[in-house]
Structure formats: structure tokens, C-alpha cells
Amino acid sequence: MDFTKTILDENEFPKRWYNILPDLPEQLAPPLHPLTKEPLGPKDLQPLFPLEIIKQEVSTERFIDIPAAVLDIYRLWRPTPLYRARRLEAALKTPAKIFYKWEGVSPPGSHKPNTAVAQAYYNMKEGVERLTTETGAGQWGSALSFACNLFSLECMVYMVRASYEQKPYRKMMIEVWGGRIVPSPSTQTKAGRATLERDPKTPGSLGIAISEAVEDAMTHENTKYSLGSVLNHVLLHQTIIGLEVKKQFEKIGLYPDSIYCCVGGGSNFGGFTFPFLKDKLNGTKAELEVIACEPEACPSITRGLFAYDFGDTAKLAPIVKMYTLGHGFIPSPIHAGGLRYHGASPIISLLAKKKVISTQTFHQNATFQAATLFAQTEGFIVAPESAHAVRAVIDEALRCKRTGEEKIIVFNNSGHGNFDLAAYEAFFTQKLVDYSYPEQLVRKAMRDLPEV
Amino acid sequence: MDFTKTILDENEFPKRWYNILPDLPEQLAPPLHPLTKEPLGPKDLQPLFPLEIIKQEVSTERFIDIPAAVLDIYRLWRPTPLYRARRLEAALKTPAKIFYKWEGVSPPGSHKPNTAVAQAYYNMKEGVERLTTETGAGQWGSALSFACNLFSLECMVYMVRASYEQKPYRKMMIEVWGGRIVPSPSTQTKAGRATLERDPKTPGSLGIAISEAVEDAMTHENTKYSLGSVLNHVLLHQTIIGLEVKKQFEKIGLYPDSIYCCVGGGSNFGGFTFPFLKDKLNGTKAELEVIACEPEACPSITRGLFAYDFGDTAKLAPIVKMYTLGHGFIPSPIHAGGLRYHGASPIISLLAKKKVISTQTFHQNATFQAATLFAQTEGFIVAPESAHAVRAVIDEALRCKRTGEEKIIVFNNSGHGNFDLAAYEAFFTQKLVDYSYPEQLVRKAMRDLPEV
Numbered sequence: 001m002d003f004t005k006t007i008l009d010e011n012e013f014p015k016r017w018y019n020i021l022p023d024l025p026e027q028l029a030p031p032l033h034p035l036t037k038e039p040l041g042p043k044d045l046q047p048l049f050p051l052e053i054i055k056q057e058v059s060t061e062r063f064i065d066i067p068a069a070v071l072d073i074y075r076l077w078r079p080t081p082l083y084r085a086r087r088l089e090a091a092l093k094t095p096a097k098i099f100y101k102w103e104g105v106s107p108p109g110s111h112k113p114n115t116a117v118a119q120a121y122y123n124m125k126e127g128v129e130r131l132t133t134e135t136g137a138g139q140w141g142s143a144l145s146f147a148c149n150l151f152s153l154e155c156m157v158y159m160v161r162a163s164y165e166q167k168p169y170r171k172m173m174i175e176v177w178g179g180r181i182v183p184s185p186s187t188q189t190k191a192g193r194a195t196l197e198r199d200p201k202t203p204g205s206l207g208i209a210i211s212e213a214v215e216d217a218m219t220h221e222n223t224k225y226s227l228g229s230v231l232n233h234v235l236l237h238q239t240i241i242g243l244e245v246k247k248q249f250e251k252i253g254l255y256p257d258s259i260y261c262c263v264g265g266g267s268n269f270g271g272f273t274f275p276f277l278k279d280k281l282n283g284t285k286a287e288l289e290v291i292a293c294e295p296e297a298c299p300s301i302t303r304g305l306f307a308y309d310f311g312d313t314a315k316l317a318p319i320v321k322m323y324t325l326g327h328g329f330i331p332s333p334i335h336a337g338g339l340r341y342h343g344a345s346p347i348i349s350l351l352a353k354k355k356v357i358s359t360q361t362f363h364q365n366a367t368f369q370a371a372t373l374f375a376q377t378e379g380f381i382v383a384p385e386s387a388h389a390v391r392a393v394i395d396e397a398l399r400c401k402r403t404g405e406e407k408i409i410v411f412n413n414s415g416h417g418n419f420d421l422a423a424y425e426a427f428f429t430q431k432l433v434d435y436s437y438p439e440q441l442v443r444k445a446m447r448d449l450p451e452v
Numbered sequence: 453m454d455f456t457k458t459i460l461d462e463n464e465f466p467k468r469w470y471n472i473l474p475d476l477p478e479q480l481a482p483p484l485h486p487l488t489k490e491p492l493g494p495k496d497l498q499p500l501f502p503l504e505i506i507k508q509e510v511s512t513e514r515f516i517d518i519p520a521a522v523l524d525i526y527r528l529w530r531p532t533p534l535y536r537a538r539r540l541e542a543a544l545k546t547p548a549k550i551f552y553k554w555e556g557v558s559p560p561g562s563h564k565p566n567t568a569v570a571q572a573y574y575n576m577k578e579g580v581e582r583l584t585t586e587t588g589a590g591q592w593g594s595a596l597s598f599a600c601n602l603f604s605l606e607c608m609v610y611m612v613r614a615s616y617e618q619k620p621y622r623k624m625m626i627e628v629w630g631g632r633i634v635p636s637p638s639t640q641t642k643a644g645r646a647t648l649e650r651d652p653k654t655p656g657s658l659g660i661a662i663s664e665a666v667e668d669a670m671t672h673e674n675t676k677y678s679l680g681s682v683l684n685h686v687l688l689h690q691t692i693i694g695l696e697v698k699k700q701f702e703k704i705g706l707y708p709d710s711i712y713c714c715v716g717g718g719s720n721f722g723g724f725t726f727p728f729l730k731d732k733l734n735g736t737k738a739e740l741e742v743i744a745c746e747p748e749a750c751p752s753i754t755r756g757l758f759a760y761d762f763g764d765t766a767k768l769a770p771i772v773k774m775y776t777l778g779h780g781f782i783p784s785p786i787h788a789g790g791l792r793y794h795g796a797s798p799i800i801s802l803l804a805k806k807k808v809i810s811t812q813t814f815h816q817n818a819t820f821q822a823a824t825l826f827a828q829t830e831g832f833i834v835a836p837e838s839a840h841a842v843r844a845v846i847d848e849a850l851r852c853k854r855t856g857e858e859k860i861i862v863f864n865n866s867g868h869g870n871f872d873l874a875a876y877e878a879f880f881t882q883k884l885v886d887y888s889y890p891e892q893l894v895r896k897a898m899r900d901l902p903e904v
Contacts, residue, residue, distance in 0.1 A: 004527045007459065075456045076535075076831050083528075087602070105557050107831035109870070149828050150539075169621070172873035175880065176827050375628050376601050379528050379559035418561070418870040421624035428627065 004086060006248040008079035014243040015071065016063040017236050020274040020347060023062070023281050025354050028232075028346050029321035034310060037452050040318055047218050048225040050126040053119065056233040064236065066118075073117045073150060077106040078240065082248040082410075087377040089397070096400035098393060099256070099410040101245050101272065104380065108173070110415030111268050112143030112228055115237035119226045120147035129222040130154040134184065134209030136264070137163045137337030137385065138170025139415050140228030145179030155179035156223075158186060158212040162203035163337035169419045184209035191215050191314035203333040206265075206341040211314030218316075229265025230311060230320075230345045238271020241412065246275050249410075258289040258396060260411040262388040263301065263359075264338045266292075266345030272412040273357070280356065290357040292348065293388040295364070297435035298331035300324060300344045301352045302359040303442070308452045309343060319450055322349040326445025332435035334364055335423035336384035342445075360392050363434035367391045368427035371417065383415035384423055456538060458700040460531035466695040467523065468515040469688050472726040472799060475514070475733050477806050480684075480798050481773035486762060489904050492770055499670050500677040502578040505571065508685040516688065518570075525569045525602060529558040530692065534700040534862075539829040541849070548852035550845060551708070551862040553697050553724065556832065560625070562867030563720050564595030564680055567689035571678045572599035581674040582606040586636065586661030588716070589615045589789030589837065590622025591867050592680030597631030607631035608675075610638060610664040614655035615789035621871045636661040643667050643766035657782040658717075658793040663766030670768070681717025682763065682772075682797045690723020693864065698727050701862075710741040710848060712863040714840040715753065715811075716790045718744075718797030720866040725809070732808065742809040744800065745840040747816070749887035750783035752776060752796045753804045754811045755894070760904045761795060771902055774801040778897025784887035786816055787875035788836035794897070812844050815886040819843045820879035823869065835867040836875055 021028070030039040045054045056064065066074070085098040103111040123131060131153055135141025141157035148155035157179055164171065164183040174181045184204050185192035191211035195202060202208075210227070217225035227234060249255055259276055261269040269292055279285035294302055304323040311317035313327055324343040325331075331340040343349075351357045364384075371387035373394065374380070382390060389411040400407050417424065426432050473480070482491040497506045508516060518526070537550040555563035575583060583605055587593025593609035600607035609631055616623065616635040626633045636656050637644035643663035647654060654660075662679070669677035679686060701707055711728055713721040721744055731737035746754055756775040763769035765779055776795040777783075783792040795801075803809045816836075823839035825846065826832070834842060841863040852859050869876065878884050 004524070007461070009459070009461070072456065073831075107827075107833065146831060150831070169870065169873045172877045173833065173870075176824060176833055176873065176876050178828060372628060375559075376630060379525075379598060379602070381559070381625065381628055418621065418625075421621045421628065424628050425624045 004084055006082045006252055008244060008247055012247050013079050014240055014247070016065050018239040018243055018275050018278065019059055019062055019064055019236050020277065021232065022060045023278055024347065024350060025281065025356065028350060032308065032319040032452055034315050034317060034319055037319065037450065048214065050122045050128060050224060052122040053233050056236055057231060067121060070118050070121050074240065079244045080105055082245055085378050088374060091373065091377045092394065092397045092401065094397040094401040095404055095406045096397045097406065097408045098397055100413040101241060102380065102413050103241065104413065104416035108139065108142040108146045109418065110139040110143065110383065111238060111241055111271060112140045113146055114240050114271065115228065115234045115267065116143040116147035118237040120151045120153055123224055124151040124153055128153065128224045130156065130220065131224060131226045132156045132213040132216040133226045133228065134158045134206060134213045136160050136206050136340055138167050138419065139338055139383065141181060142170055142173045144226055144228065145174040145177040148179065149177040156216060157181040158184035158209040160184055160204040160206060160209050160337055160340065162333035166335060166422060167419045184212050186212060189215045191316070202330065205313065205330040207313035207327055210312035211316050214312060214316045229267040230343065232347060234267050235270030235274065235345060235347060238267050239274050241271040242273060242275035245272065245410065254408055255285065256410040257407045258291065258409050260291050260293055260389045260392045262339060262385045262414065263292040263294055263344060263348065264341045264385065266348040268412050268414040270345055270348055277351065277356065291392060292352065292357055292359045293392045294359055294361045295334055295336055295339045295388060296361045296437060297334045298325065298340050299361045299437055300342060301349065302361050303437055305446060306349060306353050307449050309449055311343065319452065320346045322346045323352060325442045326448055328445040328448050329442055334435055335420060336388065338385040339388065362388050362391045364432045365427060365434055368424060368432060370394045372424065380413065381417040382413055383417045384420050386414045456536055458534045458704055460696060460699055464699050465531050466692055466699070468517050470691040470695055470727050470730065471511055471514055471516055471688050472729065473684065474512045475730055476799065476802060477733065477808065480802060484760065484771040484904055486767050486769060486771055489771065489902065500666065502574045502580060502676060504574040505685050508688055509683060519573060522570050522573050526692065531696045532557055534697055537830050540826060543825065543829045544846065544849050544853065546849040546853040547856055547858045548849045549858065549860045550849055552865040553693060554832065555693065555864065555866050556868035560591065560594040560598045561870065562591040562595065562835065563690060563693055563723060564592045565598055566692050566723065567680065567686045567719065568595040568599035570689045572603045572605055575676055576603040576605055580605065580676045582608065582672065583676060583678045584608045584665040584668040585678045585680065586610045586658060586665045588612050588658050588792055590619050590871065591790055591835065593633060594622055594625045596678055596680065597626040597629040600631065601629040608668060609633040610636035610661040612636055612656040612658060612661050612789055612792065614785035618787065618874060619871045636664050638664060641667045643768070654782065655785040657765065659765035659779055662764035663768050666764060666768045681719040682795065684799060686719050687722030687726065687797055687799060690719050691726050693723040694725060694727035697724065697862065706860055707737065708862040709859045710743065710861050712743050712745055712841045712844045712861070714791060714837045714866065715744040715746060715796060715800065716793045716837065718800040720864055722797055722800055724864040729803065729808065743844060744804065744809055744811045745844045746811055746813045747786055747788055747791045747840060748813045748889060749786045750777065750792050751813045751889055752794060753801065754813050755889055757898060758801060758805050759901055761901050763795065771904065772798045774798045775804060777894045778900055780897040780900050781894055786887055787872060788840065790837040791840065814840050814843045816884045817879060817886055820876060820884060822846045824876065832865065833869045834865055835869045836872050838866045
């Protein structure tokens with residue numbers, strides 16, 4: 001058996017999500033109210049989220065049942081395959097065994113619907129009629145539009161302007177599923193208008209787009225807000241990925257030595273790694289290496305401060321303790337729009353602070369070079385976000401070539417790059433800029449951290 | 453068990469293609485040489501194809517082994533899932549059971565690599581270093597670029613200009629896999645230059661692009677030609693689709709009553725239906741309905757003549773007996789570029805002539821309306837070509853609603869529409885033209901049929 005592709009059947013399909021909260025090395029610092037700076041209670045979150053989501057956000061249950069209606073939609077593309085990247089290994093002449101999980105088979109083309117479907121379902125159950133959200137590269141916005149459509153909810157997407165202009169097909173995809181979309185900052189919200197006044201040419205950022213979506217939800221009837229990353233419940237829903245991968249490795253009698261995932265807010269990283277980190281945290285797999293791959297242009301965990309900060313630019317979202325480059329930081333317009341976030345999930349931040357996980361950073365050209373080699377060996381064209389993990393894995397496999405290590409490496413191939421082909425072309429024609437971390441700007445943004 | 457998705461494991465994966473030639477109701481009329489008009493011998497085909505392909509083109513073996521190296525690449529995305537379209541059924545309130553095979557999971561996004569990989573493999577085995585081809589919507593060109601890259605062959609693609617301009621991402625995809633691509637008619641060939649002289653603004657056609665690719669292959673060293681449809685060996689390779697679907701239906705204990713596939717040259721139609729037509733032709737499933745779905749703008753089988761005609765515009769390709777609208781006919785620039793071909797596979801043409809299969813035709817707006825309903829119920833965004841089958845299936849399901857028939861309907865969802873989103877947008881903004889069959893033009897083109 002050569003394990004080119006490991007699939008799971010209906011009986012092996014996970015029916016529960018894994019909640020890492022009870023297994024963390026210490027309790028998370030409580031999220032604070034953006035105005036009062038007091039610890040948030042469930043009531044403070046009710047204008048934004050349905051009750052079931054608020055319960056999941058703080059649940060200490062280790063496993064949470066996936067509702068049947070959600071499983072039924074997951075089945076459209078799940079369980080997703082786990083591949084052994086034999087052609088990539090051969091091209092690198094590495095003794096390492098490289099595996100990847102392929103989340104690009106979902107209708108919107110990434111892992112994002114894993115939580116979008118769950119969130120749309122819980123909102124529908126509680127009578128919500130309209131959801132607002134932000135999106136970076138458009139993966140999340142199209143996933144929520146897809147999910148809302150299946151549960152007959154309206155969907156309003158604020159898409160970061162830099163990506164809106166780079167990826168016109170994402171907008172059209174959102175519209176095919178009936179969603180509405182505007183570039184952010186927009187003139188539809190106070191937060192958007194204020195930003196446009198300060199800088200009419202701003203490329204936008206996830207921080208600004210979040211402000212707009214939150215403001216929209218708070219000022220419209222029967223409308224709630226949906227976040228595609230960062231928060232505990234989002235990462236919880238994404239653990240379906242890692243739970244499947246664990247079963248797939250069990251099936252072929254292996255366990256990974258190193259796991260690589262890109263991290264923006266952290267939903268794909270958390271979803272893939274938490275079920276494995278469970279084993280590392282309880283000591284059964286203490287040697288497991290887990291690496292978060294960040295862009296040089298926005299290295300939130302690698303270079304940020306571990307501090308309380310706002311989740312968004314306009315200070316409407318909760319204050320959470322996380323690695324942050326400052327809520328005022330607007331990252332350079334790299335093509336990996338999903339990684340352009342000033343902070344990172346509080347859980348992942350805590351795990352990094354405790355050195356349970358480590359980080360690496362990469363420039364755009366290096367990631368597209370890796371993604372091109374991947375496309376030319378494994379066939380699949382990956383998203384610019386996932387390309388960060390591909391780069392890290394190739395570097396590690398080349399190191400193994402020098403040392404002779406037969407290490408088992410796995411990464412999450414979190415989405416396809418069909419709508420990012422203009423970025424590949426920019427790479428081929430040497431038009432990609434290797435934006436660095438603008439330390440001065442960030443220091444300025446850091447001075448703005450809330451006093452708590 | 454609700455059969456939402458039926459998958460096959462490694463043991464159920466077909467290892468042989470099915471060749472319909474020995475089961476046809478009568479022998480195919482022999483293909484003729486474009487100059488001498490004498491029956492073609494294997495030697496006449498050697499400038500274009502490797503020996504193994506020429507052998508397969510005329511083989512009378514009922515089953516042909518799939519080489520291990522080809523199976524190994526198929527495994528990247530095969531076996532593909534068979535879905536029960538429960539949400540579409542519910543939306544239509546039909547008692548019919550609707551199933552679809554989903555070929556959009558391949559790296560290039562359609563069924564086309566099923567033959568591209570096989571053709572690239574046989575060419576590589578015989579020392580060929582470069583392949584030329586034409587492409588309509590770009591599905592075939594990207595599939596051949598993908599396949600050539602895996603076997604280290606150069607790939608040169610002539611893409612019909614109308615589609616080249618509608619679908620820029622296809623060009624970029626071909627380049628990611630290392631292929632070269634030019635819009636056709638191009639200035640690179642005599643055939644292209646001649647067409648441009650007559651009509652500098654021509655949208656191009658598959659017929660012209662084939663002429664260019666054939667001329668290129670005949671005038672370059674170590675270069676052969678690869679066709680993505682029409683010919684017997686192409687349809688043979690595509691039967692992996694129908695063989696899988698048959699096993700999937702066996703697994704759930706069902707057999708379809710009606711099969712719908714779109715048909716341009718016929719590769720997806722033949723690949724899906726031949727393994728089922730075997731049962732119809734030998735009488736075990738005499739009642740099976742098999743329907744070819746054509747565009748109103750290019751209804752080759754529905755409105756064409758069953759006659760000997762050239763496969764291409766410049767009369768370089770073999771003369772074959774088929775339904776044709778005339779090799780000089782240039783179809784209107786509908787978005788379903790893969791269906792813009794003046795003829796159809798000789799095998800499929802014979803089956804239509806013998807009334808083993810029937811046809812239906814559809815306008816663009818009707819197909820995109822159906823595809824939008826499909827995307828909003830089943831989630832997947834389909835290619836404009838596949839949308840023709842979706843339309844036909846929805847019409848039949850609505851008929852069943854009136855009659856109460858609990859019919860089992862299946863269609864091939866042959867590719868995704870990620871690169872066709874501009875066409876969806878044109879549909880939403882009422883900019884799609886319902887081009888009709890220009891009877892006068894076609895009559896003129898028909899007068900040009902070769903005398904044989």
C-alpha cells in the first residue's frame with residue numbers, strides 16, 4: 001500500500017468537534033468589553049452572536065456534538081483526503097515523508113465552510129435572518145455566503161479593498177450564492193467612512209473590515225455578526241480537519257513528527273493542530289513539533305507583543321489577550337489576504353507564549369516559488385496563504401535531505417489558488433514585492449494598546 | 453443510509469478502460485485521408501499520434517488495461533464522488549431521484565485530465581518531447597499542460613480567442629504548469645494567418661484551433677498532436693468516469709433510468725455513457741434513456757448532417773463520418789466554449805443515427821438559470837458546458853413532478869465554473885445573448901462538405 005491518498009468512509013467520519021480549552025496549560029485571560037474594559041459576560045456578546053455560539057466560546061466540554069444538519073452539509077465535501085506528496089518528495093530528493101490535507105475540495109474552495117456552516121446553522125436556529133462579516137482574500141466571505149444560502153439567511157460581506165481588487169471572481173462567487181459584498185472601507189458604516197476620510201486610498205485591512213461588519217450587525221434588526229477566525233468557537237468548528245487527519249494517520253499506522261500550518265487569525269492552524277496538540281499537552285507526544293507559518297509583512301506572533309488589544313481597528317470588537325502588532329497596523333497588500341491580521345487567536349497566542357508551538361516567517365516570492373514547485377509536482381494549485389506552509393515544509397524537507405532524517409511532515413493545504421492566479425502571474429513576471437515588517441509603523445501602533 | 457455521497461475505495465477503483473467499438477450496432481465508417489480521401493492507415497496517423505494511441509483508436513478489445521503510471525496519477529483525484537442531489541430535489545419538489553458525478557475535483561477542474569494523462573504518458577513512452585493542442589474554454593488546454601508537466605513534455609496550446617479573452621485565469625493556470633499558450637487564430641501558423649487575413653476580428657473556433665495545433669505538430673521536430681475529444685481513444689480513456697459510476701450505483705443497489713451529459717466533441721458524454729450503453733446495446737437495459745445536451749448556438753447532432761466532413765477548418769485533420777454543421781461553421785461566442793465544435797465524435801454520431809441516444813438543445817440563459825439553482829442548492833458552481841446537462845435534468849425532474857414518476861436520473865457534472873464566474877455575472881446582469889443556430893450560415897458551410 002503506498003498511501004498516495006487516504007480517505008475515510010462514513011463510519012470513520014468524526015461526529016464531534018474537539019475543544020482544547022480544558023487541555024490548555026493555563027486558563028485564557030478573560031476577554032474584556034471594548035468600552036468598560038471589564039471582563040465580558042455572555043450578555044455583552046448577545047448583540048453579536050447567538051446563544052449557542054456564546055456557550056461554545058467558553059465551554060469546558062472536551063468534545064461537542066456536531067449537529068446532524070451541519071454534518072449533512074459537511075458530507076458534500078468531507079471527509080477530505082490526506083495525501084502523501086510522493087512527487088514533491090522525489091523532486092526534493094528528501095528522505096522525509098511529506099503529507100498534506102486537501103481542504104480545497106469544498107464548494108467555496110477552502111476550510112472556511114467548516115465553521116461557516118455551523119455558525120449559519122446556529123443563527124438560523126435562533127431566528128436570526130441576516131449575518132454580516134468581513135473577508136480578507138475572500139475565502140471566508142464566500143464560505144459564509146455559501147452557508148447562509150443553505151439556511152436561507154441574508155449575508156453581507158465587507159471585503160478588504162486590496163483583495164477585492166486583486167480577486168474579482170471572489171465577489172462574483174459570493175453573488176452566485178446570493179450574498180451581498182462591498183469593498184472595505186466602505187461608505188456604509190461610520191467606521192468605514194472615518195477610515196476613508198483619513199486615507200481615501202487605503203488598501204483596507206481585516207481590522208477595519210471587522211469594525212464595519214460589527215457596526216452593521218449592531219445597527220440592524222435581526223442581524224448578527226459572524227467571524228471567520230480568531231475566536232474559540234471558530235477554531236472549535238475547524239477541529240474537524242485535525243480529527244480527520246488523526247484518523248487518517250491511524251489508518252496508515254503513522255503519526256507526524258512535525259505539523260506546519262499558515263496562521264492569520266488562526267482558524268486553519270487551530271483546526272488542524274489542536275487534536276494533535278492534545279497529545280502533546282498531555283505528554284503522550286511530547287516531541288511533536290508544531291509550527292505556525294506567518295508572512296514577513298504581518299508576523300503577528302513572531303514579532304508582536306503578547307498583550308490585551310482590540311480585535312478590530314475601530315475598537316468595537318472585544319479586547320482579547322493575544323500576540324498583536326497593534327489594532328491600528330495596516331499590513332502591506334500581500335496576496336495572502338487571509339494572513340493580513342494584526343493579531344492571532346488568544347488560544348494560539350497562549351500556546352506560543354508557553355512555547356508549545358513555534359513560528360517561522362516568509363516573504364511572498366519564496367512562498368510562490370514553493371507553491372509553483374508544489375503545483376508542478378503534486379498538481380494542485382494552492383492559495384497564497386497555504387503557500388506559506390508549503391514553503392516551510394519544503395525548507396524542512398531539504399534540511400532532512402542534508403541530515404538524512406526520515407521525518408514525517410504534514411501540512412494543511414487549506415485552499416485552492418484558482419482565484420489567485422494573477423498573483424502567480426505576478427510572481428512569474430517578477431512583479432511581486434517582498435514587503436517587510438515596518439517596525440516603525442508597528443511601534444507607533446503598539447503605543448495605542450488599551451490600558452487595562 | 454442516505455447516499456448523499458458514494459465513494460469508492462482503492463479495491464473498487466476500475467483498472468481497465470471500456471472500449472465500445474466491438475459493441476456498436478454497426479462498424480464505424482473508416483476515417484479518410486484529408487488529401488487523398490482514401491481510408492486512413494496507421495502510417496497516415498503517425499505524424500500526429502504515438503503508436504499505442506493509434507492502436508487504441510482501432511482496437512476491438514472490449515477492455516484495455518490502464519497503465520500503472522496513469523492509475524498512479526488518476527489517484528490524485530479519482531475515484532470521484534457520486535452525489536445524490538437531495539437539496540435540488542427538495543427545491544424542485546420532484547419525486548425523481550437526481551444523482552450527479554463530480555469531476556470538478558481534478559487539479560485542472562474537469563474530466564479532461566482522464567485522457568490528457570494517458571496521452572502524455574504514451575507520448576512520453578515513445579520518446580515524444582512536445583505536444584500541441586487546441587482548447588476551447590481552456591479545460592482541455594489546462595488538463596494537457598497539467599499532464600505534460602507530470603511527464604516532462606513541453607506543451608503548446610492554441611486557445612480559441614473568444615474564450616482566451618473571457619477566461620484569463622485559464623491562461624495563467626496553463627502557465628503555472630509550464631505550458632505555452634497563444635490565442636487562436638494566431639500568427640504562428642499558416643492556417644492561423646490565413647484566417648486572420650480573411651477576418652481579423654474572428655472569435656476563433658475549435659475547428660480553426662485544431663488546424664493550428666495539427667500544423668504545428670506536423671512542422672516541428674519530436675512533436676505530436678493531442679486531441680481532447682472526438683476520437684475513439686479519447687472517449688476510451690474517459691470511460692473511467694462511467695465505469696466508476698456503474699460501481700457506485702451497484703454499491704447503493706440502483707441503476708439509472710435516464711442519463712444526461714453535455715456534448716461538444718463528445719468526450720465527457722462518451723466517457724460517462726458508454727459503460728451504460730453497453731447494457732443498452734446488449735439488451736439487458738433496453739429501456740435506458742441517454743440524452744446528449746447541446747447548445748442552441750451549435751446543435752451539431754440535433755441539426756447537423758450525418759456525413760463525411762473534415763475535423764478542422766483548414767482541412768488538415770482526417771475526414772470522419774459524423775454529424776456536422778460544416779467544418780467552415782464558426783459558432784457564436786457562447787460561454788460554453790467546450791461545446792463550440794462543428795461536429796461530434798463518430799461513435800456518438802452513429803449512436804444518434806441509430807437512435808440509441810437522443811438529443812436536446814438549450815439557450816445560454818436557460819442553462820445559467822439552472823446552474824444558479826444548482827449552486828444555490830447543491831453548493832457546487834458548475835462549468836457552462838455542464839450547465840447544459842443541469843438544465844436538461846431540471847426540466848426532466850419537473851416533468852416527473854407533474855407525472856409523479858420516481859425516476860432515477862443521473863448527469864455528469866463535468867467541471868467547475870470557477871473560471872466562468874464572469875459568465876454568471878453576465879447572466880445576473882442580463883447581458884447573456886441567447887444565440888440561435890444561424891441556419892443560413894450553416895447551409896453555406898454544408899455546401900463545402902468533401903466529396904468522398
